[in-house]
Amino acid sequence: MRGSHLSRTRTLTAVLALATTGAVALSGCGQNQQKAAPAAPPKKPDAFERRADQIVHDWPKVSPVHGRQQALLPLVEAARPKSAGAREITVTVGHSACDVRFGARSHESKDLVVITGWGKRKSAKGMCTEQLATDKVTVHLKSALDGRKVVDAATGKQLLKG
Structure with a gap:
């Protein structure tokens, strides 16, 4: 035995x-x-995820990003939700008139909702006027806004307090 x-x-x-x-x-x-098979390696954070983590860590002392990046387009405004329990926010994204696709994405923490605009350009061939276009985009949240501050990832500015 x-x-x-x-x-x-x-x-x-x-x-x-x-x-x-x-x-x-x-x-x-x-x-x-x-x-x-071994588990897949963790996905490397992209520019927005790194920026959002930095904002959450450094809040409220946040500087704007330098230059214009397609993954971190500034927001023109955020519309105030109808209630604190809202799980979506409508933002106005400033993007290039040459973008074939555009949108917004968010990163949520206990106190902040960091949002950025993004754009996907047409191919490099052809001309682009580089004029600014603005469009409203609805961002769906994982949990209710419930008093959290909404911050623009590109500028680091607070857009509204939920």
Whole structure:
């Protein structure tokens, strides 16, 4: 009995050692085996996610971003929601007239909702007048606004207090 316990301990130790390397052959009662691939690496934060994290960390001492980035377009305004329990905000995004697609996205924390506009341009071929266009976009929130401040990611300015 003691030898059987020692054998199970060694087998469990070997399985745990293989699991930490990321490749394990799993087997059940039958003869079939399955290979389990290691988990995908975490997604690298993009420019907006890094900027939103910075704003949340440094709030209220936030400087505007330098230059104009397609992933961090400034907002013209944010419309006040009808109630503090609202789970969406309508913002006006300032984007290029040459953008074929545009929108807004948000990052939520306990005290802030950081929002940015974004644009996707036509191909580099052809002319663009580079004039500013503005359009209203509705941003859906994960949780109610409930008194949180709404901040423009590009400028770092508070647009409204929920």
